[in-house]
Amino acid sequence: MACTLEPEYHRGMAVTDANPDSFRRMDESTAEQWAHIGARTFENQGRVADRMIMLLESLAEISDGFITDQLTHCLQTATMAEKAGADDEMIFGALMHDVGKAISVPNHGAISAEMIKPYVRDDVYKAILNHQDFQGKHYYGHFGAPTDLRYTKYDQTESWWPLCAEFTDDWDQQAFDPDAETYPLEHFEPLIRKVTATTKQALGD
Ligand SMILES: [Fe+2]
Numbered sequence: 001m002a003c004t005l006e007p008e009y010h011r012g013m014a015v016t017d018a019n020p021d022s023f024r025r026m027d028e029s030t031a032e033q034w035a036h037i038g039a040r041t042f043e044n045q046g047r048v049a050d051r052m053i054m055l056l057e058s059l060a061e062i063s064d065g066f067i068t069d070q071l072t073h074c075l076q077t078a079t080m081a082e083k084a085g086a087d088d089e090m091i092f093g094a095l096m097h098d099v100g101k102a103i104s105v106p107n108h109g110a111i112s113a114e115m116i117k118p119y120v121r122d123d124v125y126k127a128i129l130n131h132q133d134f135q136g137k138h139y140y141g142h143f144g145a146p147t148d149l150r151y152t153k154y155d156q157t158e159s160w161w162p163l164c165a166e167f168t169d170d171w172d173q174q175a176f177d178p179d180a181e182t183y184p185l186e187h188f189e190p191l192i193r194k195v196t197a198t199t200k201q202a203l204g205d
């Protein structure tokens, strides 16, 4: 049965578009109901960028003893990526690489990587997923931990390996300078919206 509710919108997202005619159990669903849900989900895709921006903004509250807050660090990393000529997906990855710290620091790389996975190519996903182990080269020695994880845990012939090395060595580990050039979040907003407008992921991926 077709839904007759007209949705209301907040920040471009439909917020009152629940369908009273939809199923109570998935095994009782119809193709028509799923077509309706699919159309609404597509219309609301802008919510992804909104939520990512919201989480990035929340990083301004997190410093944890670093000289810069984590939003500044992410913006500065993305600024370095952009100035080095990285493409849109890699700039987006650089911007989002530590956004997982908004939820949990120990597994932030995996959280960040999964957030961007549907919107970037596999090399960018893997570079962000594994960036902490690569970053260890620059400071794990202070903790008595191995600094060569990038060589012992990973295969250097993997296509993402050089990208992850460039990301951590040239941008991420250098982006804690309060005096370095740092583009504002507004600069990256069109890029966030563009990259997250469509997903590369299909059902079953
Ligand atoms: Fe990180």
Ligand SMILES: [Fe+2]
Binding pocket: 073, 077, 097, 098, 172
């Ligand atoms: Fe970082």
